Amino acid sequence: MHTSSSSPIVPAAAGWSRRRWLQGLGGATLAASGALRLAWAQGPGMRGRCVVVMLRGALDGLAAVPAPGDPQWAALRGPLAEGAEAPLALDGFFALHPALRGLHGWYGSGELLVVHAVASPYRERSHFDAQQLLESGGERPFALSTGWIGRALPPGAARAVALAPAMPLALRGSEDATTWTPTRRAAPDDDLAARVARLYAQDPVLAARWQQVRALPVAPLADRADAADMAGEGDAMAPNAQTSASPRAVGAGFAALATQAGRFLAEPQGPAVAWLELGGWDTHTQQGPRLQRQLAALDGGLLALRAALGPLWADTTVLVMTEFGRSARPNGSGGTDHGTAGVAFVAGGAVAGGRVLADWPGLSPAQLHEGRDLRPTTDLRSLQRALLARHLGTDETRLSREVLPGSPASARGLWREA
Amino acid sequence: MQTPAHAPALAAHRFGLGEPRLDTIGRDPLAWVLGQWDAPQAFDASGLPDGAEALALTRAALRAVNTPGPDNDRQALVQANQRALQRRWAHMVGTATPVHERWVQFWANHFTVAATKGATLGVVWPYEREAIRPHVDGRFTALLRAATLHPAMLLYLDNAQSVGPGSPAGRRRERGLNENHARELLELHTVGVHAGYTQADVTELARLLTGWTVEPGTGVARFVPARHEPGDKRVMGRRYAEGPQALDAVLEDLATHPATAQHLAQRLVRHFVADTPPEPLVRAVARRCADTGGDLRQTARALFDHELAWQAHAPGKARTPEELHIAAHRLLGRPVGPAQRWTNALAALGQPPGRAPSPQGWPDTEADWLGADALRQRVAWAVQLGEQAGPQTDARALAREAFGAALSERTRTEIERADSGAQALALLLASPEMQRR
Numbered sequence: 001m002h003t004s005s006s007s008p009i010v011p012a013a014a015g016w017s018r019r020r021w022l023q024g025l026g027g028a029t030l031a032a033s034g035a036l037r038l039a040w041a042q043g044p045g046m047r048g049r050c051v052v053v054m055l056r057g058a059l060d061g062l063a064a065v066p067a068p069g070d071p072q073w074a075a076l077r078g079p080l081a082e083g084a085e086a087p088l089a090l091d092g093f094f095a096l097h098p099a100l101r102g103l104h105g106w107y108g109s110g111e112l113l114v115v116h117a118v119a120s121p122y123r124e125r126s127h128f129d130a131q132q133l134l135e136s137g138g139e140r141p142f143a144l145s146t147g148w149i150g151r152a153l154p155p156g157a158a159r160a161v162a163l164a165p166a167m168p169l170a171l172r173g174s175e176d177a178t179t180w181t182p183t184r185r186a187a188p189d190d191d192l193a194a195r196v197a198r199l200y201a202q203d204p205v206l207a208a209r210w211q212q213v214r215a216l217p218v219a220p221l222a223d224r225a226d227a228a229d230m231a232g233e234g235d236a237m238a239p240n241a242q243t244s245a246s247p248r249a250v251g252a253g254f255a256a257l258a259t260q261a262g263r264f265l266a267e268p269q270g271p272a273v274a275w276l277e278l279g280g281w282d283t284h285t286q287q288g289p290r291l292q293r294q295l296a297a298l299d300g301g302l303l304a305l306r307a308a309l310g311p312l313w314a315d316t317t318v319l320v321m322t323e324f325g326r327s328a329r330p331n332g333s334g335g336t337d338h339g340t341a342g343v344a345f346v347a348g349g350a351v352a353g354g355r356v357l358a359d360w361p362g363l364s365p366a367q368l369h370e371g372r373d374l375r376p377t378t379d380l381r382s383l384q385r386a387l388l389a390r391h392l393g394t395d396e397t398r399l400s401r402e403v404l405p406g407s408p409a410s411a412r413g414l415w416r417e418a
Numbered sequence: 419m420q421t422p423a424h425a426p427a428l429a430a431h432r433f434g435l436g437e438p439r440l441d442t443i444g445r446d447p448l449a450w451v452l453g454q455w456d457a458p459q460a461f462d463a464s465g466l467p468d469g470a471e472a473l474a475l476t477r478a479a480l481r482a483v484n485t486p487g488p489d490n491d492r493q494a495l496v497q498a499n500q501r502a503l504q505r506r507w508a509h510m511v512g513t514a515t516p517v518h519e520r521w522v523q524f525w526a527n528h529f530t531v532a533a534t535k536g537a538t539l540g541v542v543w544p545y546e547r548e549a550i551r552p553h554v555d556g557r558f559t560a561l562l563r564a565a566t567l568h569p570a571m572l573l574y575l576d577n578a579q580s581v582g583p584g585s586p587a588g589r590r591r592e593r594g595l596n597e598n599h600a601r602e603l604l605e606l607h608t609v610g611v612h613a614g615y616t617q618a619d620v621t622e623l624a625r626l627l628t629g630w631t632v633e634p635g636t637g638v639a640r641f642v643p644a645r646h647e648p649g650d651k652r653v654m655g656r657r658y659a660e661g662p663q664a665l666d667a668v669l670e671d672l673a674t675h676p677a678t679a680q681h682l683a684q685r686l687v688r689h690f691v692a693d694t695p696p697e698p699l700v701r702a703v704a705r706r707c708a709d710t711g712g713d714l715r716q717t718a719r720a721l722f723d724h725e726l727a728w729q730a731h732a733p734g735k736a737r738t739p740e741e742l743h744i745a746a747h748r749l750l751g752r753p754v755g756p757a758q759r760w761t762n763a764l765a766a767l768g769q770p771p772g773r774a775p776s777p778q779g780w781p782d783t784e785a786d787w788l789g790a791d792a793l794r795q796r797v798a799w800a801v802q803l804g805e806q807a808g809p810q811t812d813a814r815a816l817a818r819e820a821f822g823a824a825l826s827e828r829t830r831t832e833i834e835r836a837d838s839g840a841q842a843l844a845l846l847l848a849s850p851e852m853q854r855r
Contacts, residue, residue: 125601126611128778165768167789179791192841196797196848199832203850205733205788212790279775284576284598332594333579338601370617
């Protein structure tokens with residue numbers, strides 16, 4: 001395997017990556033984060049905030065973060081290697097899709113880590129099984145029916161909010177997780193709320209949910225168009241309606257949701273965790289223009305999140321993940337089919353960024369997984385674990401036993417300080 | 419344990435779409451349910467565009483997106499969709515065979531096609547009428563074939579664009595295989611993801627499916643030999659010779675595979691009975707499905723005729739937003755009204771019509787539908803409908819007549835204590851009896 005252009009996460013940093021690490025540190029915007037961190041801490045072992053962004057539909061990691069430095073790259077990717085715009089250079093070996101301009105800026109300021117050739121333990125190619133596994137944190141699909149974030153949330157101390165119409169599996173398992181979507185309807189008045197509470201008294205599920213409703217933040221959005229977009233009422237006739245497939249957000253809707261997430265987190269007693277999702281990554285056809293739009297929406301949303309977080313960005317970590325990668329070769333329709341390893345992003349004010357972390361497996365036919373997919377060399381769970389350990393204070397024993405059973409130890413060196 | 423007193427309410431609400439008066443079900447709820455397969459109320463599609471016409475409307479509208487000037491083509495497509503939706507909902511609100519209608523909707527969701535990409539913007543409703551509705555009472559093989567080969571599905575899952583790399587067209591035009599349809603055909607439509615097939619089976623099935631495409635001029639599905647991958651294909655241990663006949667052979671094999679009966683039974687029981695499907699019921703349905711070669715009417719009979727289908731399974735299924743909306747209109751005897759109003763209401767409740775989030779279709783468990791935010795939307799919906807219909811409705815009588823012995827003391831009391839007719843109806847619509855089935 002070829003590792004000279006990249007750095008493994010878990011093993012001690014090799015010479016090259018050590019150099020990159022130091023460069024990243026030097027270039028970072030070193031805001032005075034220490035005092036803020038204390039101010040925002042919520043409970044024992046907890047610090048800052050975290051945001052998980054789930055890209056549903058399987059992002060093509062080789063398109064988001066191309067590897068033109070790999071000798072096989074151009075021949076393997078064929079037409080998908082040629083973009084209308086040149087990729088944005090990262091470290092000479094890897095590059096960033098041109099739609100990810102904001103993230104490229106973060107990379108330059110040391111606030112973005114790119115983790116490549118990463119995958120969950122799942123090795124098949126079903127979206128639904130892969131998402132179940134990624135969100136549940138189990139070792140096999142449907143082995144667990146609650147989620148890794150839900151199981152990690154300390155009761156009462158940390159709340160989590162999903163900006164999604166239904167509770168995502170990742171947050172299930174905690175009574176302190178809730179969901180939020182924009183609404184144009186007023187909150188129920190106190191009298192009706194009390195009557196509904198009595199109505200639901202003998203239905204434990206509805207009673208618990210109704211109690212959450214009454215605790216939900218009410219923050220109607222000013223921009224009705226954004227709300228409509230988020231609610232999936234976007235223009236069904238739009239030529240890019242492919243991406244506005246569901247109640248899940250796209251485009252400006254995603255940016256509005258990300259802004260709202262940032263506002264929730266930035267409240268003094270705000271939740272510790274926010275969950276965002278963006279669908280539309282299942283690019284079986286005409287991948288080029290679709291990914292251009294999708295990645296631009298992701299990029300714009302992450303910038304909006306940061307803006308809404310304000311000074312809290314200094315101790316917030318964002319993990320962007322997807323259920324699996326796509327076939328390394330394009331298919332016959334200008335797209336890609338379901339694959340294995342892909343890319344994840346770790347971003348935030350304290351992230352030791354400006355690096356691509358990858359134990360790069362190579363792209364020659366013999367190096368591909370089953371001759372067709374990027375081979376996974378980093379376990380995504382090591383990033384999930386590191387996130388929970390840092391921000392929720394979850395200890396390693398619980399992480400190994402309950403939260404992400406069977407996972408490798410937390411990735412080290414993701415933040416500028418331990 | 420379920421008492422017989424609840425049986426009419428279960429027939430009306432768990433298996434049907436809600437009835438304003440349980441006494442219309444008669445003394446034998448099982449007979450009421452099973453009798454719906456004898457004479458299902460026909461869907462009146464007169465004046466609605468068929469699939470080919472809808473595809474032509476879609477093409478014109480997509481062309482018009484980039485053309486300046488008034489967008490009449492686009493308006494025509496929007497109106498065609500709204501007419502189709504209005505007719506569909508009117509059928510569901512008015513039907514005398516609601517259990518059979520649920521059966522149709524189950525299969526439409528099993529074989530999801532969504533208006534989430536340009537080419538499928540107009541074909542979801544014609545697809546339901548042409549590929550699903552006529553085939554839900556026959557053999558599963560016929561339904562599978564109709565769904566697989568409808569232009570809507572070929573476009574939705576990209577098979578229309580898939581070309582055999584070794585075919586004349588593949589060699590000439592540098593286009594090739596797209597395995598999306600093949601994968602979902604195995605994973606979602608037939609044997610299920612745990613049936614033991616491999617990536618090689620997916621690729622081989624994709625090769626077998628090449629050539630089946632949508633003719634641009636006419637909008638109909640057809641086999642184009644020049645796009646078909648030459649040579650034999652091997653799918654799940656069986657060999658299929660080159661040519662269009664391979665599709666019928668592989669669909670028959672997949673439709674009658676034991677894993678398919680198991681997969682379908684699991685989904686059916688989860689939909690109609692409980693989020694955690696009782697195993698003996700799944701086994702009984704799967705066995706009947708397998709023993710009858712996939713006779714869907716017999717499969718339905720095995721499901722509804724089983725004791726476990728008539729027992730309470732706490733906490734009860736959550737009605738989807740569309741079921742909830744239809745049940746409320748049936749209870750209140752309200753006409754459907756403009757389709758756009760329903761579309762907005764359903765989108766706010768998390769189920770924009772025709773836009774299922776993935777080929778897996780709309781989800782089917784309480785966890786997917788009764789999150790806190792969703793519940794807030796549902797109660798807000800109940801309040802709004804209560805304000806519209808409450809003043810002219812006696813919610814107390816309606817609750818009694820529509821839920822009978824299944825009406826809880828708690829719900830009855832809260833409705834009686836309401837401070838207005840509007841609030842009483844809102845509480846009935848928000849009640850566990852109404853939200854669940």
